[in-house]
Amino acid sequence: MVLFWVALLAISIMIYLLLDGFDLGVGMLFGLTRSEADRDVMQNTIAPVWDGNETWLVVAGVILWGAFPVVYATLLSAFYLPVIIMLLGLILRGVAFEFRHRAARRVRWIWDLSFVGGSLCASFMQGVTVGALVEGLKFTNGLYAGGAFGWLSPFSVLCGVGLCLGYALLGACWLVQKCHSHLRERARRQIPVLAIAVLVFLVAVFIHALIENLPIMHRWLDRPYLFVFPATGAAAAMVLAGSILHRNDRWPFYAVAVIFGSAFGTLALSFWPYMIPFAITIDEAAAPHASLAFMFWGEGIFVFPLMLIYVAVGYRVFRGKVGGMPGSH
Template identity: 40%
Template sequence: MGIDLPLIWAVIIGFGLMMYVVMDGFDLGIGILFPFVRGREERDTMVNTVAPVWDGNETWLVLGGAGLYAAFPLAYAVVLSALYLPLVLMLAGLIWRGVAFEFRFKADEAHRPFWDKAFAWGSYIATFSQGVALGAFIEGFPVEGRAYAGGMLDWLSPFSLFTGVGLLAAYALLGSTWLIMKTEGELQRRMTALAKPVMLALLAAIAVVSLWTPLAHPAVAARWFSLPNLFFFSPVPVLVLLASWLLFRALDHGLHAAPFALALLLLFLGYTGLAISLWPNIIPGISIWDAAGPPQALGFTLVGALVIIPVILAYTAWSYYVFRGKVRPGEGYH
């Protein structure tokens, strides 16, 4: 039996995108929470919690995009054609917030509020665009003759707009729990108070998407609710409820690291639910084997991926280890 290269690459790309959601999610979440914190010193502390690591977080997005191009060129062509506008908006938001990240520390007092707003708006635009792209991806794309056959605005729908708002709540939860872990005093108490309503908003979004998707897509309903799949996949929603309950308890008991770990678990469970709904398709209607490139290309690029991924994991783990611990006012990036 030969090596299933498309399956290996699907796992690599899925891992890369999940790492991006985990690592850039709380980074974007800090910008989303900016309007809820007014003090300059507190905002500086929020940004300083991610200042040493934020540049490296988006490495995983590059890895996922490059892997999709190398391993599944058909899926890459369809996704880029269908989601061109939201992806461009996402990149514009990421660039804008990156510029604001640097300039807000160097600007004079007169221009500081402008860069604070730019940092927040860049975070909102990038996150909302990602959520819209995710919703459009779940709904699927019309494909004819191995090419995208839809229009420029087919990604715009009530479902995709709703998933955009839902991702704002998800990243805000990651951001607030990250700050609970990394800060102390009044800012930490503020984040603990914010995390609870954000958590309720995210649970509501999860519930709506979990109902909307199978109702709109019979194939997804059959995947989840047919026997014996119902027994195999039922642990996912059960674990979502359990993790949510534990998160509320962790917030009530004033724990620092547990809320962030549980928020990550919630996002992982949501990602798992998406994978279950779509498998074995790389995009709705096209399987990973139908979209895969030539075996020679898959094998050649796999060698590079197996070398570079451990390097990325190593330097990422080292950077987070070096900058572990609490960030206090006046400490950090200048």
């Protein structure tokens, strides 16, 4: 039962990273677009799905709260400020999304800025959180002892910037898949720049892990099978390069999705069997079996599968390109 909830948590986080990742990326790229018409199209590409994408963050939070309450309490203690800022960013971009089309043209720039700023804040804080977990939090007798800013370090800031670049890359690939004409071509030109920036970020993370002798580095060396994931990511990067050279609209998004999945798989198995590296294990964090079994009948076999079906149907219905060309919606 514990492994079931670990798997469900990992799947929920992975789905969130991919789905909300691309619409947060579109939000950040939104700030690089001056044309009002192009901004309208960019928002239209995510309008049917953005709020459903964010639901997966709620799912992950509910699983942590119910199945791993120790981790939930510890993470909130350690990341109180980043989580608050992230949630405020998500709220701000949601409000901006709804109000932008109803605002007078002379004040629309306020909501445009809010949409970009909210997307950037949420993305950056998610990356900072991951970076702090990788670098390691300060614990004393099993309790978090790092203070209100124990999560803040040059490495966590670097990871915040890196995730923003990764989301922007995912967003650019989504725009290539969903848009026509010049908007698609601009996004296609952005992909190589963002991909190189993400590569530089990954190299910087690896060098930092070597220099600082981070515990996670030893896990990579002790578990050589983990290099299957970077190899998979490298193969996906080659597919990405080929799809850009051959001007394919569909494959760039899937290639970057595989890269994200490879990075997530590397981190998840590097942390195993810890929920919070390297302080709280899965068994220590798990709720009593009775609680896990009770949740199973609601969240496990009803809500989660229903959400998967809803997402699949939603993306199926709103497939295709957005715009004013024939055959689009």
